[in-house]
Amino acid sequence: MALPSTLLLITLLSIGFTVSYAQGDLAGFAVGGVIFCPNTSLAAVGTYRVVPQATVDVVCGRSQSVVRSTTTNSAGIFSFFFNRVETLLFNLEECQIRVILPPGSCVFVPPGGSIRYTIISIRNRLGIVNAYILGAPTYVLA
Structure with a gap:
């Protein structure tokens, strides 16, 4: 049950960053969120441990630059x-967020110590992008 509320928090943060940034002279988009350990027990809902000092990259293309x-x-x-x-x-929908966890930051360390999130666009009825949010996490080799 905590996963939907966490995704809601990340979505609201992303939209909030986008709205506040779009009020400036250079309208643009923000992608943001909170990184937490994927090892929290379902019995301890709401006790996700956040991960400070994690490296977060936006990687794009087949070369994952x-x-x-x-x-x-x-x-x-x-x-x-x-x-x-x-x-x-570059099309952000073709990019991913790669998170490299610091050593010892979580009990469960994904293979290669990396978590990836797809970047999803929120579009209006005309097909114009209004915001970007993070998709579900996947655990892959870094």
Whole structure:
């Protein structure tokens, strides 16, 4: 049950970042969220441990080239901002968020220590992108 509420939190954060950033001179998009350990028991709902100092990359294309990189803060939060020109240079829907967990940060460490999230666009009725959110996590080799 905690997973839907976590996804809701990430979605609201992403939309909130987008709305606040779009009010500036260079309208653009934000992608952000909270990174937490994937090893929390279902019996302990709501006790997800956040992961500070995790490396978060936006990787795009078949070559998986890194176009942006950051580190989560002490609350496990990260964010990326993209202006309209950057979204024309590469399609964010074809990119992924790659999170590399620091050693010892979680009890369960995914293969290769990496978690990936797809980037999903929220579009209006005209097909224009209004926001980007993170999809479900997958665990793959880094």
